[in-house]
Amino acid sequence: MSTVLDVQDLKVSFHTRNGVVRAVDGVSFKVEKGKTTGIVGESGSGKSVTCYSLLGLVPMPPGRIEGGSAKFGDVDLLKLSEKELQRIRGSRISMIFQDPMTSLNPWLRVGTQVAEPLRLHEGLSKSEAWKRAVEALREVGIPDPEKRIHQYPHEFSGGMRQRVMIAMALITRPELLIADEPTTALDVTIQKQVLDLIRDLQKRLGIAVVFITHDLAVVSEVCDYVNVMYAGRLVEASPVQELFARPRHAYTQALMRSIPALQRKGEPLYTIPGLPPDLANLPSGCAFRPRQTPERQALCLTDRQPPLVEVSPGHWAQDCPGCLIRD
Amino acid sequence: MLRFTLYRLAQALGVILVVFTITFFLIRLTPGDPFAGEKAMPPDVRRVMEERYGLNKPLITQYFTTLGSYLRGDFQPSMKYQGMWNVKIIKDAFPISLAIGSCALVIALGLGLPAGIIAAVKKNTWMDYGFMSLALIGICLPTFVMGPMLIMTFGLKWRVFNVAGWFEKTDWVLPSLTMGLIYAAYIARLTRGGMLEVLNQDFIRTARAKGVPGSRIVMVHALRGGLLPVVAFLGPALAGITTGSFIIEKIFNLPGLGQHFVSSVFNRDYSLILATVVLLATLLVVTNFLTDVLVAWLNPKVRLS
Known part of the structure; x- marks a missing residue:
């Protein structure tokens, strides 16, 4: 190829x-x-x-x-x-x-x-x-x-x-x-x-x-x-079946939860809380941290930006302790 | 297209009739009359004069008589200039205003369009600021300042042109320049605005993504839409440009038509006022029609409906 x-x-x-x-x-x-x-x-x-x-x-x-x-x-x-x-x-x-x-x-x-x-x-x-x-x-x-x-x-x-x-x-x-x-x-x-x-x-x-x-x-x-x-960076990159089967990053998972067709009827639609960060004024650590749930937020990187790592063959995700879900 | 043209023609005749009627009655409401001078006219003479121009008949009779003679193409004699026909007065003066106006138009378009296009393409550079500052000065300067300034420079200092009058072939230059520069300023600003609006559209990005070179984007993709405001402005302005400007004709002492618009009112020259106003109204209607045709040619959406 x-x-x-x-x-x-x-x-x-x-x-x-x-x-x-x-x-x-x-x-x-x-x-x-x-x-x-x-x-x-x-x-x-x-x-x-x-x-x-x-x-x-x-x-x-x-x-x-x-x-x-x-x-x-x-x-x-x-x-x-x-x-x-x-x-x-x-x-x-x-x-x-x-x-x-x-x-x-x-x-x-x-x-x-x-x-x-x-x-x-x-x-x-x-x-x-x-x-x-x-x-x-x-x-x-x-x-x-x-x-x-x-x-x-x-x-x-x-x-x-x-x-x-x-x-x-x-x-x-x-x-x-x-x-x-x-x-x-x-x-x-x-x-x-x-x-x-x-x-x-x-x-x-x-x-x-x-x-x-x-x-x-x-x-x-x-x-x-x-x-x-x-926020201007890749948080996850993967072949399509793999991504939908095993989303690794909290943001990707939140995006998938937001698909209306995948939600139960009658329940209020899920939306990701908060807004995307101001790109002129990015937080120093993980960019998704402000929109995380409180318990996960505590785990997110605050001092440096999380690097992309290969979590499984061909599947890359940002290595932030709060956002990356490993098996 | 035929139906559209016929419809517009009927509309035009209606407009001219309304203007004719309003003008006819409005001037009769003003105090004074054509024969009121500094020396009072002997009553006998006045009676003869009024009889001669039909002013002794009831107003409504006069209206229909006048309308009838206009319909026959007879624009009546002037009431102030004894023995002069309005047609002759206009025939003598209009070509001069038309010549100066046409030259002014060429100057205005020749300077205004390129300046506006360059200013839009080079937005927020010194070229843009330079052209737009000049345009702002042009808009702010009244003709009675611009004219004398040109006279002082070209007429008195360098002695290239006559300061005033209508004798030599070069006498049209300064009046045309005075008028043209001011219209150029308007056109430059309108062109810049129109072009900027079009250049920010999505389809310009499409053109760039196709690899269209910058010059072709401006000339082929943007110019048609960008010129619409200029066309919309020029149509009605054209009638004003070609019938002359009172101020410019006074400054340069030209025997143009512009002076008659003003002086005929001061003279209470009922018939000449009517003739000049009807001429201007006709020109306005014609130029507006031409503008619509041009806009339809530029804009396929209008063409369809």
């Missing part, structure tokens, strides 16, 4: 008036060819920033990449100039986004937008690129693509727009697709269709996918490997 993307010790921070916000603080993960790697976490846990920083999409300033490496093939994405990144974005690495309602340009025809990566990266003529765009739209299941390609985004429904986004992202046959909460803004039946579509295309084209989401149900459906992020 070949590694498409190898991120090591990525650190991204934002320099704001309220101090330095460490959005991503030493994150490492790998993405294998043909596999889906999930990044799960609450809002503000740094999962999106992780991926945006790989493609140079973090606004700089105030953002700054403080360290780490991201090996993609034989290049380090973090070391590339904007020009070099432009050649990779949309041709070898593509992205799809959360809200298909706002992610397509309302002033441009769908065809112009879907064909644009081909025109930019492969230098195709307009008619050639549009022909390929019609095929791409057909491939993602848009009926009557010859007609639809001339329409504008507002003439498409939400689910159809996300299909357009997927067609646009995959039209250049990239090696890696980064999907940033692609189903969050869709209703459940459409979610299922879009997930199936991504999985089908992934299987057929053999691409690697990084799947960002806060929805564990989606993770269990599509991911092969899961990274759980909290």
Whole structure:
């Protein structure tokens, strides 16, 4: 199995008036060819920033990449100039986004937008690129693509727009697709269709996918490997079956307890108490400590940040005495 | 599209009719009349004059007579400038205002658009602050300060242009510049605001994620949406720009149309007031229609409905 993307010790921070916000603080993960790697976490846990920083999409300033490496093939994405990144974005690495309602340009025809990566990266003529765009739209299941390609985004429904986004992202046959909460803004039946579509295309084209989401149900459906992020760090990383069978970190367990479908009917829904910590002002020890139960809280590290350790083959978790549950 | 155009045409005629009616009756409410001068006019002469212009008939009869002659394309003689037809007055003055206004518009767009776009793209840099400070000065400076300043620099100090008048081919430069710089300031600020709003949208991030180069993002992905506020502003402003400015025409001593808007009211020149107001109203209606067409072209969502 070949590694498409190898991120090591990525650190991204934002320099704001309220101090330095460490959005991503030493994150490492790998993405294998043909596999889906999930990044799960609450809002503000740094999962999106992780991926945006790989493609140079973090606004700089105030953002700054403080360290780490991201090996993609034989290049380090973090070391590339904007020009070099432009050649990779949309041709070898593509992205799809959360809200298909706002992610397509309302002033441009769908065809112009879907064909644009081909025109930019492969230098195709307009008619050639549009022909390929019609095929791409057909491939993602848009009926009557010859007609639809001339329409504008507002003439498409939400689910159809996300299909357009997927067609646009995959039209250049990239090696890696980064999907940033692609189903969050869709209703459940459409979610299922879009997930199936991504999985089908992934299987057929053999691409690697990084799947960002806060929805564990989606993770269990599509991911092969899961990274759980909290406060800009990985708290747990594991193959998907292993994670759902034996979650080791208190945060992962709390997340799973919060899945409504897994709770008994009639009982109040479980929520994790408290709020994610302020990233500009992190506690010195274990970041999850303030949200732990009192007896566990006493055990959490307060003097240093807990390191990731391999608790069982391929399964990593933060080694905090209060949060890590060993067998 | 045909139905839309016909509907707008009917609407336009309605607006012009309302403006015509209001103007006609409103000027009759003002004290004085076209023949009230410093020297009182002998009663016999006055009677002849009033008879000649139909002012002795009941007001409502006058209204319908005037409306009838407007409908036949007869815009009546001026009541103050003896023997002059309003059409002739406007024909002489309007081209001058139109020429100056057109040049001012080119200056305003040529300076304002690039300045606004650059300020938006280079947000919070010295370029942004520089252009926006200039724009703020432009907005704050009244024409009667900007005009004399330009006259002092180019006319008196460097002697490149005439200080005033309408004799040489270069005489349009200073008035156009005065008007153009001030509109450029407005356009620059509107462009910056519009562009910033669009550049912060999600679809710009999508474009960046596709590897679209920065210049293409601005020109292809952002400009259409970013220019909407400018188009919305320019449409109505266009009528004002092309019919001339009283102040600028006074400063530069130009025989343009702007002066007639003001002087005809002082003269109580009933028929000339009506003619100029109807002209301005027609221009406003036309430019507003053109703006709507342009907005529909820029914005596919409007086009559909």
